[in-house]
Amino acid sequence: MRKHLxxxxxxxxxxxxxxxxxxxxxxxSVTICDLRxxxxxxxxxxxxxxxxxxxSKALRDILKKGEYxxxxxxxxxxxxxxxxxxxxxxxxxxKSLINVLECAKDGLVEKVFWPSSxxxxxxxxxxxxxxxxxxxxxxxxxxxxxxxxxxWCNYYFEKYGVDVRSLRYPGxxxxxxxxxxxxxxxxxxxxxxxxxxxEFDCYLNPDEALPMMHMDDAIRATLDLMAAPADSIKLRTxxxxxxxxxxxxxxxxxxxxxIPGFKISYNPDHRQNIAASWxxxxxxxxxxxxxxxKSELGVKELVxxxxxxxxx
Ligand code: AKB
Numbered sequence: 001m002r003k004h005l006x007x008x009x010x011x012x013x014x015x016x017x018x019x020x021x022x023x024x025x026x027x028x029s030v031t032i033c034d035l036r037x038x039x040x041x042x043x044x045x046x047x048x049x050x051x052x053x054x055x056s057k058a059l060r061d062i063l064k065k066g067e068y069x070x071x072x073x074x075x076x077x078x079x080x081x082x083x084x085x086x087x088x089x090x091x092x093x094x095k096s097l098i099n100v101l102e103c104a105k106d107g108l109v110e111k112v113f114w115p116s117s118x119x120x121x122x123x124x125x126x127x128x129x130x131x132x133x134x135x136x137x138x139x140x141x142x143x144x145x146x147x148x149x150x151x152w153c154n155y156y157f158e159k160y161g162v163d164v165r166s167l168r169y170p171g172x173x174x175x176x177x178x179x180x181x182x183x184x185x186x187x188x189x190x191x192x193x194x195x196x197x198x199e200f201d202c203y204l205n206p207d208e209a210l211p212m213m214h215m216d217d218a219i220r221a222t223l224d225l226m227a228a229p230a231d232s233i234k235l236r237t238x239x240x241x242x243x244x245x246x247x248x249x250x251x252x253x254x255x256x257x258x259i260p261g262f263k264i265s266y267n268p269d270h271r272q273n274i275a276a277s278w279x280x281x282x283x284x285x286x287x288x289x290x291x292x293x294k295s296e297l298g299v300k301e302l303v304x305x306x307x308x309x310x311x312x
Contacts (some may be wrong), residue, residue, distance in 0.1 A: 081181025174215030213243025
């Protein structure tokens with residue numbers, strides 16, 4: 001059996017992607033790697049291998065066995081944390097990607113997935129319905145690493161024929177684990193506070209609109225992209241991907257419909273500047289046309305899905 005290797009499997013996206021792969025291809029077809037195992041019992045049904053993604057030899061030793069057709073390289077330091085230590089963020093984000101691309105170049109794996117982000121955009125890009133091809137002038141080191149990573153991916157495709165595919169994820173909202181170090185994290189944290197009956201102190205302005213996506217959509221997009229025929233993937237940098245878009249105020253209004261009395265206060269910090277440099281919403285026409293992408297969850301469905309899942 002040719003298997004899937006998920007690197008960074010204990011993170012917010014890694015846990016959800018592991019479950020999506022298990023469901024689509026079987027528990028045995030997935031191996032999960034990270035510095036430490038997560039405590040998600042479902043994800044941990046797949047084999048765990050300890051791996052530091054910056055250790056190129058360790059990764060090569062795993063892939064040399066020839067068991068893996070696809071690697072999902074998810075390791076990254078996100079936007080807000082990256083601003084505290086830009087050099088570490090650059091080192092981690094670049095090294096972990098290039099290690100995988102080098103293995104793919106040497107034929108140790110057939111396909112690579114690597115997540116990019118809406119953080120590739122900056123102040124010069126149009127804010128509403130940000131197009132696929134526009135200014136990429138990020139103001140965070142995370143965004144700089146994502147633009148650079150996209151170019152590395154395209155380089156390995158053009159120069160060595162590496163089948164590498166990527167998505168520019170919006171803020172991802174899921175119930176299985178808390179994100180860490182991002183600017184969009186508020187839109188996960190707020191659900192926990194709403195269910196605890198506690199007022200939520202938001203670090204963004206009430207009217208700061210950002211592109212967001214429920215995890216179910218994000219995982220479906222990822223698995224569909226990776227299953228699409230190679231000749232339908234025309235873009236080897238990264239595809240714009242749109243779910244929904246909302247402000248903290250709009251999200252709160254939806255939550256209040258389900259939990260009347262829920263309260264939010266606003267104390268913008270440094271993350272507000274990052275959010276202000278990012279798009280309000282994204283145009284993902286290219287992904288729709290080339291490999292049939294279509295989002296299924298709007299903000300109302302996202303709120304219901306999060307509250308139901310967390311209650312259970
Ligand atoms: C972050 O907030 O840094 C991430 C992202 C949008 O890539 N969630």
